[in-house]
Amino acid sequence: MRKTVLFLAALLLVLSAGFAQAGQKYRIGGATYGLVGEYMKLWATALERHPAVVQGLVDLTIFDGRYDASVQQSQFETMSSQGYDAILFVPIDIEAGAAAVATAHANDVIVVGSNTRVNSDLLTAYIGSNDVISGYMEAKAVIAKMGGKGNVVIIEGPIGQSAQIERREGNLKAIAEYPEVKVLEMRTANWSRAEALALMENWLTAHPGQIDGVIGQNDEMALGAVQAIKAAGLDVKDFAVAGIDGVSDAIMAVKNGEMDLSILQDAVSQAQGALDIALGYLVKDYQPMSDCWKDYPEMKWNGGKDKNYDVPWTPITKDNADEQWAKRQDLTAR
Amino acid sequence: MTATGTDQEIILRMVNVDKRFHGVHALKGVSIELRRGEVHAICGENGAGKSTLMKILMGVYAADSGDMQLNGHPVRFQSPRQALDAGIAIIEQELTPIPDMTVAENIFLGREPMTAGGLFVNYRSLNRMAQDVLARIKVRIEPTRKMKTLSVAEVQLVEIAKALSYDSDVLIMDEPTSAIGERETDVLFDIIRTLKTQGKGIFYISHRLKEIFRVADVVTILRDGEYIATKPTSGLDQDALVNLMISRKLEGQYVKENTPTDVPFLTVRNLRRRGKHEAVSLVLHRGEILGIYGLVGAGRSEFLESLFGVARPDGGEVLLEGKPVAHRTPYDSIRNGVAFVTEDRKNSGLALILSVKDNTTLTSIRKYHRGPFVNRRREMRDVLRAIDFFGIKTPSERQLVRNLSGGNQQKVVLGRWLLAQPSILLMDEPTRGIDVGAKREIYKFMSDFANEGNGVIMVSSELPEVIGMSDRILVFKDGRLNGEVSRAEASEELLMQIAT
Amino acid sequence: MPEEASAPGKPGKFWTIVWELRIAIALIIICFALSLATPYFMRERNLINVLRQVSVNGLLSIGMTFVILTGGIDLSVGSMLAFGGVVTASFVSNAFKDIPSINPFLAIFLGLAAGTLLGAINGVVISKVKVTPFIMTLGMLSIARGMTYIYSNGMPITDLDKTFLQVGQGYASFLPIPVAIFLVAFLIAWVVLYRTKFGRYVYAVGGNARSARISGINVGFIVFMVYVISGFLCALAGTLLTARTSAGLPQAGMSYELDAIAAVVIGGTSMTGGKGSLIGTLLGVLLIGFINNGLDLLSVSSYYQQVCKGMIIVGAVMLDYFQSDSDR
Incomplete structure (x- = not known):
């Protein structure tokens, strides 16, 4: 009995998908945690430039979650009741989106997570980058420049956020491989450049001449540390400084030699990849349109039905900074 | 010491009460007794130690030494709450109603009767209880009215009802008539007589000596924290009482030496403000003190506010020496040489948390500006001049006004206006809550001021004051001018007749 | 200056003086304790660092002192800071494509004008329309932040003019320029508050607005002006922060109003207006700055920093309460 019901439901779904393909546009929502800050802006812009949107296959609406899980929840309710076909979801935190996903699931709306995972098995699929790896990569790079030994300080994100937890895990994993590297300080600056600036100034006072490397869990804070180093009259080139995300200012700082490394969190691939995955569930025999699958051969399409897609991190160093800068200019041009 | 002559039992006895405030000896071994059915007035100048x-x-302060007995048992209260529980209630000079609560809620605040189970307020029984209390003092106010809809006098009556609702044996009334008019005062005195027959003891504090003779049986006089005497009022007259209160002898309470001219100075034509007062016309002459009398709520203060530009009148004109002037804001009036001593020092007269100096030069400070900066030497010179002129008793010009007595606070207000060099002085209840000595100095100032060719308009609820100081008296009733009385024909009976 | 005179009935002169100087004494004790705890604290470089770190909050707190002295409050300082900073940045940025890069001093002038304008809007609505300061500036907190995002398109404005960056990173002889600007602003504010009639009127309006009005003071104008001053100083702080961080950050200044209010309150200024001093605010600003710095130097968790600051605020107000209580 139950099997029959399931079968009928599945049949209905297939049929309706078939009708949809026949002519109408797909309504897809981009649910961001908030449109302030460079990353989410790039993410939204990339979606708007996805070929499917440009060609008119998809009717895209971007939602501003205003850094509030309850706002996102009500936006999900709106989208579900208005008959959206799919939602591309960037939750504010790993624990904060499960209820929203359940709402969409109950209304048979496809939800593809992007950038930040949701603690829910109702998520249709997820595309993002592994924060543990980025934390590991940046710490490795800093230690490498220090010659495998010396003292580092770690400037952390807001304590308890999944990005902070995972990047810290990666940071410490790399440091554990080098017994001669010591962590002098590890404190939060809440992703804020101004806070990191004051923190680093005080550390430079407390540990004069002892700090060799700065691990910023994002670029903004790494840039704050760079400012503090300059303000103290020291040479930035004597420090190994790395951050994560690849914001424009950080690419610039790498170009100028003020930062050694920023790790690009690829907003374009995370956004466009998510849309491709969603369309893969909606359109029969869909072939992905975004360039991201070509950019990262190691990220396989696999018919679009994988549960997890891992967008690799791209280290931005002096070698590729110019190229990345040009790409960014293209994306932010209005 | 028991010169009261009554043989009623003593409810309350305070013996050798002594109190110092960090060096100031506020009470020097004062003793006092209160009997059942007795109205016991306490008299003294401000700072004598009454409060x-x-x-x-009431348990607000603790005595340094001395004893207190209530119904023969020694007591010592740590808080007003304990005093209330023991049957001592106070009606304070300053009223503290909660405007958005009803009369009944205010009376029984914190003691509301609850429904069974104690979850909700039983409003029916609350309103009935309030009705009973109000009926006991023959006051007709609906218990369900909001406090903010009541007049000041009605608020005062509610406060009295509240004090009575505790079924206290001892009632303290601190200047209960300062905010109400003659008619409400009569009502209050009727209430007091009723309470006497119920065997309550009442302490009565007032600056209005006439009231003391009307209502009190005995009077205790304090001076500079010292006990002077306790006497039955029947064996005293007003002059004798004043002489006990002040060490120096007063030659007549009022100082009136000005001679009015018939040169028109300020002319008001049909000045009116909707809902506050109807069209009022008057002429103030040079050298004249023009009194305005009326009951509370007759629109006298509101008229002064319209005249000074505190509130915008709806129509009418003001002429100064025949030339029309526009007083849209107080600033305009001040520029035209008008000053306004308001009725309520604390709410509209002074900034209590600022110093004597800052309060004194608030209006005149623009005169001391040299370029962008205040010339502080000139400012200080004027401040000291004002302190000296009015004999303001303050340890220094940096003292906060809050710490001064009422009389000295009023002198600061006068000093401020003096420095603004006005030629017309509007005064609303200029001597309210001020001791006898300070009153006299203020009267002298008014008289001297008028005599220099200036003019004074004085609003007062105290008949003797109006009659004693005015050259002419205008009487307000229900927001309009109801009559004019010359100095020669003025009498309390006549003024009351026009006012009611 | 109109520091309160000692009330009668206070314990001896010594304790009166201790009372007057309580914040300064607290500051000295904290500095002494920190210099024992860590050798780096008393170094010249660290003290200069602290001054530089407090200069932004210092500027906000000066404006906040004016506002609170009139009995008002300005919750929008953090947002006005961000707006002023972003506007300035837009005119000195080579990367901000909508607007050409212009002379940095002109750019600073425009940024300051932008913040002053927001302050003036606060002032007009509060003094003329009589919206309570709390509500109006709460609205402005959101409006100004939103305008900042709109103006900057939600992105940091980077690649700023090198001359401009000197404003935040350069030195005027031995003092960092932000510190020098803060000190100059403080001196000017002090003179305005204690040597002009305007300053006296600010106290009078907070002490008793009705009395001030009857004394011929244009109360509305005074109220208007304190919000203008606050807006101007916020924009100045925003400009300094932009030059210091090398970027016009639209998220800058989030919840800075709390630190500014805290500094003013710790400095002994009464939230009901009329009572307080600019020196007190300066000491409050330093107190917060030294505590943050000291706890950083000692590697104390920032969680404790917040608890510590909160306790100082409440403690300072409690002391005031006990004082006014004993005054009765």
Whole structure:
């Protein structure tokens, strides 16, 4: 009995998908945690430039979650009741989106997570980058420049956020491989450049001449540390400084030699990849349109039905900074 | 010491009460007794220790030494709450109603009757209880009215009802008539007589000596924290009482030496403000003190506010020496040489948390500006001049006004206006809550001021004051001018007749 | 200056003086304790660092002192800071494509004008329309932040003019320029508050607005002006922060109003207006700055920093309460 019901439901779904393909546009929502800050802006812009949107296959609406899980929840309710076909979801935190996903699931709306995972098995699929790896990569790079030994300080994100937890895990994993590297300080600056600036100034006072490397869990804070180093009259080139995300200012700082490394969190691939995955569930025999699958051969399409897609991190160093800068200019041009 | 002559039992006895405030000896071994059915007035100039004594009784302050007995048992209150529970209630000079609560809620605040189970307020029984209390003092106010809809006098009556609702044996009334008019005062005195027959004891504090003779049986006089005497009022007259209160002898309470001219100075034509007062016309002559009398709520203060530009009138004109002037804001009036001593020092007269100096030069400070900066030497010179002129008793010009007595606070207000060099002085209840000595100095100032060719308009609820100081008296009733009385024909009976 | 005179009935002169200087004494004790705890604290470089770190909050707190002295409050300082900073940045940025890069001093002038304008809007609505300061500036907190995002398109404005960056990173002889600007602003504010009639009127309006009005003071104008001053100083702080961080950050200044209010309150200024001093605010600003710095130097968790600051605020107000209580 139950099997029959399931079968009928599945049949209905297939049929309706078939009708949809026949002519109408797909309504897809981009649910961001908030449109302030460079990353989410790039993410939204990339979606708007996805070929499917440009060609008119998809009717895209971007939602501003205003850094509030309850706002996102009500936006999900709106989208579900208005008959959206799919939602591309960037939750504010790993624990904060499960209820929203359940709402969409109950209304048979496809939800593809992007950038930040949701603690829910109702998520249709997820595309993002592994924060543990980025934390590991940046710490490795800093230690490498220090010659495998010396003292580092770690400037952390807001304590308890999944990005902070995972990047810290990666940071410490790399440091554990080098017994001669010591962590002098590890404190939060809440992703804020101004806070990191004051923190680093005080550390430079407390540990004069002892700090060799700065691990910023994002670029903004790494840039704050760079400012503090300059303000103290020291040479930035004597420090190994790395951050994560690849914001424009950080690419610039790498170009100028003020930062050694920023790790690009690829907003374009995370956004466009998510849309491709969603369309893969909606359109029969869909072939992905975004360039991201070509950019990262190691990220396989696999018919679009994988549960997890891992967008690799791209280290931005002096070698590729110019190229990345040009790409960014293209994306932010209005 | 028991010169009262009554043989009623003693409810309350305070013996050798002594209190110092960090060096100031506020009470020097004062003793006092209160009997059942007795109205016991306490008299003295400001700073004599009346309020301190009552606050010790109420448990607000602790006495340094001395004993207190209530119904023969020694007591010592740590808080007003304990005093209330023991049957001592106070009606304070300053009213503290909660405007958005009803009369009944205010009376029984914190003691509301609850429904069974104690979850909800039983409003029916609350309103009935309030009705009973109000009926006991023959006051007709609906218990369900909001406090903010009541007049000041009605609020005062509610406060009295509240004090009575505790079924206290001892009632303290601190200047209960300062905010109400003659008619409400009569009502209050009727209430007091009723309470006497119920065997309550009442301490009565007032600056209005006439009231004391009307209502009190005995009077205790304090001077500079010292006990002077306790006498039955029947064996005293007003002059004798004043002489006990002040060490120096007063030659007549009022100082009136000005001679009015018939040169028109300020002319008001049909000045009106909707809902506050109807069209009022008057002429103030040079050298004249023009009195305005009326009951509370007759629109006298509101008229002064319209005239000074505190509130915008709806129509009418003001002429100064025949030339029309526009007083849209107080600033305009001040520029035209008008000053306004308001009725309520604390709410509209002074900034209590600022110093004597800052309060004194608030209006005149623009005169001391040299370029962008205040010339502080000139400012200080004027401040000291004002302090000196009015004999303001303050340890220094940096003292906060809050710490001064009422009379000295009023002198600061006068000093401020003096420095603005006005030629017309509007005064609303200029001597309210001020001791006898200071009153006299203020009268002298008014008289001297008028005599220099200036003009004074004085609003007052105290008949003797109006009659004693005015050259002419205008009487307000229900927001309009109801009559004019010359100095020669003025009498309390006549003024009351026009006012009611 | 109109520091309160000692009330009668206070314990001896010594304790009166201790009372007057309580914040300064607290500051000295904290500095002494920190210099024992860590050798780096008393170094010249660290003290200069602290001054530089407090200069932004210092500027906000000066404006906040004016506002609170009139009995008002300005919750929008953090947002006005961000707006002023972003506007300035837009005119000195080579990367901000909508607007050409212009002379940095002109750019600073425009940024300051932008913040002053927001302050003036606060002032007009509060003094003329009589919206309570709390509500109006709460609205402005959101409006100004939103305008900042709109103006900057939600992105940091980077690649700023090198001359401009000197404003935040350069030195005027031995003092960092932000510190020098803060000190100059403080001196000017002090003179305005204690040597002009305007300053006296600010106290009078907070002490008793009705009395001030009857004394011929244009109360509305005074109220208007304190919000203008606050807006101007916020924009100045925003400009300094932009030059210091090398970027016009639209998220800058989030919840800075709390630190500014805290500094003013710790400095002994009464939230009901009329009572307080600019020196007190300066000491409050330093107190917060030294505590943050000291706890950083000692590697104390920032969680404790917040608890510590909160306790100082409440403690300072409690002391005031006990004082006014004993005054009765």
